[in-house]
Amino acid sequence: MNALLQQAQQMQQQMVSAQEELADARVDGTVGDGLVTVTVSGTGELVGVKIKKDSFDPADPEDLEDLIVAAFRDARAKSDALAAEAMGPLAGGLGGLGGGQGEVGPGGAPFGF
Template identity: 40%
Template sequence: MLKGLGNLGDMAKMMKSAQEMQGKMAELQEQMEQMEVTGESGAGLVKATATVKGELKALDIDPSIFDPNEKEVVEDLILAAIKDAQGRAQTKMQEEMSRMAESLGLPPGMNLPF
């Protein structure tokens, strides 16, 4: 198409590739807003669900842990479940970004801007 224009043909090809990558990255960001992970603590007595982007969506607490004398334990379990969900979200995000980079032919370890 741009034959005979030297490096301009390469530039057009690079611009097209950059636009495709930008579109794929936008799509991945939208998908990550919908993907959810669940972290838990206390052998599943407390569960926190968050999006891969880190937004806390739900908290599920087994009623058996509600003992007024154990308030601090319950608070610790809640925090631990939230931290677990956040850690899982971060791991999932990194996995998805690596998958995206690989599909774009980028070298391993190259960080995408999220």
């Protein structure tokens, strides 16, 4: 029983460390040949938007809106992949300790943590 508790504590420490690394990571999503770049953290938090000067028609803001959304989706998909990569090995090692072996929630975080 002590070994199981020790393993759970070690997994929790590794999980916290992985989550901290993800919070510090930055991922870019770029669309329109670099017209719009969105930066998100490894946890999916929006941390920056860059728009090339004179890259859109002010009379048609919907185009710019669509580019921002597309760039965010691109960045978020990369962020989710990064989180799954970082958390996947930890989630797989939970066995019966969490929400099931290998089950992950939004952003790659294992259920139950």
